[in-house]
Amino acid sequence: MTSFNCDILIVGGGMVGLSLAYQVLGRGISKNIIVLDKEDKFGVHSSGRNSGVLHAGLYYKPGTLKARVCVDGAKRLREWVEERNLPLNACGKVIVPQRIDLDSQLEVLAERGKSNGATVEFWDEHQLHQCIPEARTASGRALWSPNTAVVKPISVVNSLQSELIEKGVRFLSGCRNWFASPEQCKLTLADGSTISYGHLINSAGLQADRVAHLFGVGLQYTLLPFKGLYWKLKPESPIQPRCNLYPVPDLNVPFLGVHFTPNTEATPTISIGPTATPAWGRENYRGLQAIEPLMAASNLSILARQYLANRGGFRRYVHEQAFLSLPPLLLNAAQQLIPEIKSEYFSLSDKVGIRSQLFNRDGQRLEDDFLCLDGPHSTHVLNAISPAFTASFALADLILDQSSLANNLS
Numbered sequence: 502m503t504s505f506n507c508d509i510l511i512v513g514g515g516m517v518g519l520s521l522a523y524q525v526l527g528r529g530i531s532k533n534i535i536v537l538d539k540e541d542k543f544g545v546h547s548s549g550r551n552s553g554v555l556h557a558g559l560y561y562k563p564g565t566l567k568a569r570v571c572v573d574g575a576k577r578l579r580e581w582v583e584e585r586n587l588p589l590n591a592c593g594k595v596i597v598p599q600r601i602d603l604d605s606q607l608e609v610l611a612e613r614g615k616s617n618g619a620t621v622e623f624w625d626e627h628q629l630h631q632c633i634p635e636a637r638t639a640s641g642r643a644l645w646s647p648n649t650a651v652v653k654p655i656s657v658v659n660s661l662q663s664e665l666i667e668k669g670v671r672f673l674s675g676c677r678n679w680f681a682s683p684e685q686c687k688l689t690l691a692d693g694s695t696i697s698y699g700h701l702i703n704s705a706g707l708q709a710d711r712v713a714h715l716f717g718v719g720l721q722y723t724l725l726p727f728k729g730l731y732w733k734l735k736p737e738s739p740i741q742p743r744c745n746l747y748p749v750p751d752l753n754v755p756f757l758g759v760h761f762t763p764n765t766e767a768t769p770t771i772s773i774g775p776t777a778t779p780a781w782g783r784e785n786y787r788g789l790q791a792i793e794p795l796m797a798a799s800n801l802s803i804l805a806r807q808y809l810a811n812r813g814g815f816r817r818y819v820h821e822q823a824f825l826s827l828p829p830l831l832l833n834a835a836q837q838l839i840p841e842i843k844s845e846y847f848s849l850s851d852k853v854g855i856r857s858q859l860f861n862r863d864g865q866r867l868e869d870d871f872l873c874l875d876g877p878h879s880t881h882v883l884n885a886i887s888p889a890f891t892a893s894f895a896l897a898d899l900i901l902d903q904s905s906l907a908n909n910l911s
């Protein structure tokens with residue numbers, strides 16, 4: 502049994518937790534930091550399982566936290582990746598309307614992008630075909646985002662962790678069961694060891710609401726998990742888009758629609774996905790692993806009520822996205838972007854992630870923005886959904902600026 506002592510205890514060593522540690526050090530707030538994770542290895546959840554796209558900031562409503570941090574965060578993370586020679590594919594992204602009535606949404610995205618500080622350009626069909634000859638635009642127009650890039654998420658997480666270890670941050674892994682005593686600013690681990698802290702930051706990703714509830718914070722929020730499956734184009738497929746190809750998204754729901762994304766290899770593998778299908782457990786990546794029947798039943802009833810009330814256009818999500826893990830529907834979605842794609846061109850990828858979407862029981866709505874709540878000597882980062890990976894450094898700054906951390910350390 503050990504008695505640990507730290508100024509700042511970070512619960513959850515994904516990209517958000519690691520970036521927080523990085524910024525706490527970088528800003529000279531404290532050197533006495535512990536990052537605690539329930540897993541033996543870091544990056545095994547969303548931060549190591551995402552598409553790796555550094556988003557350029559087109560989607561987010563000006564004024565939202567996502568809009569405030571995405572462009573700056575993407576720029577900083579890209580520079581950080583480049584300085585360390587980590588894999589990067591600076592391939593850009595093109596967004597195409599899959600139906601003629603979606604053309605006007607390109608204007609909305611372009612406007613949002615410009616107000617958020619992103620660079621965008623309208624393309625005609627000829628320009629689109631110069632980039633991806635087989636891509637289709639229903640209206641003859643497309644929106645080009647030159648600054649969208651792709652990284653290898655797990656290499657970013659591993660490098661950031663190594664750097665933090667070198668700088669003296671302590672990591673405690675495999676801490677599955679711990680008990681919180683918020684009034685004493687203390688956690689007790691399963692082996693009886695204790696960690697006393699000045700301020701705790703909860704960045705537990707898919708479990709962040711459950712951790713927050715232990716501190717009496719955010720009791721009206723619960724997380725709904727959505728499974729993101731990927732397929733990949735086979736090397737023999739005659740179609741290999743060389744940049745990101747996205748549909749115009751439904752801006753009422755938090756998912757961007759199935760898209761084509763090249764990875765960072767010298768000859769990139771192109772993934773198709775991810776889907777956003779209701780998951781049966783927060784960490785139910787495969788088969789019957791980690792199924793949570795009670796949670797699944799409660800979430801299904803929430804989703805059914807959302808469907809019946811059609812809140813935020815939820816029916817459209819169900820009709821267009823909820824069942825895309827079925828190969829014929831996925832093929833149909835992919836063919837809206839590239840009509841010549843055939844099912845024999847792709848196979849299921851072993852990559853799978855789970856998106857943690859926050860639901861507000863009070864407002865009966867899905868939360869669309871990041872949420873950062875203060876608790877007793879603690880800060881709770883809820884709903885760190887996409888683009889939290891892209892934005893992580895800037896998001897960490899925002900969290901540090903807004904939290905009560907400074908008061909608790911002085």
Ligand SMILES: Cc1cc2nc3c(=O)[nH]c(=O)nc-3n(C[C@H](O)[C@H](O)[C@H](O)COP(=O)(O)OP(=O)(O)OC[C@H]3O[C@@H](n4cnc5c(N)ncnc54)[C@H](O)[C@@H]3O)c2cc1C
Nearest residue numbers: 513515516517539546548551552554706729854886889891
């Ligand atoms: C399929 C998919 C595709 C995505 N694509 C993109 C993209 O292209 N670009 C982008 O910017 N974002 C993308 N995202 C979103 C991005 O991955 C997340 O926003 C980001 O990784 C969140 O990081 P995090 O640190 O909050 O969570 P995580 O990476 O999940 O880390 C949370 C950590 O907390 C730990 N933990 C949980 N409970 C406890 C506990 N009780 N005690 C101790 N530790 C605990 C977990 O073990 C985990 O290590 C995608 C997400 C998914 C799922």
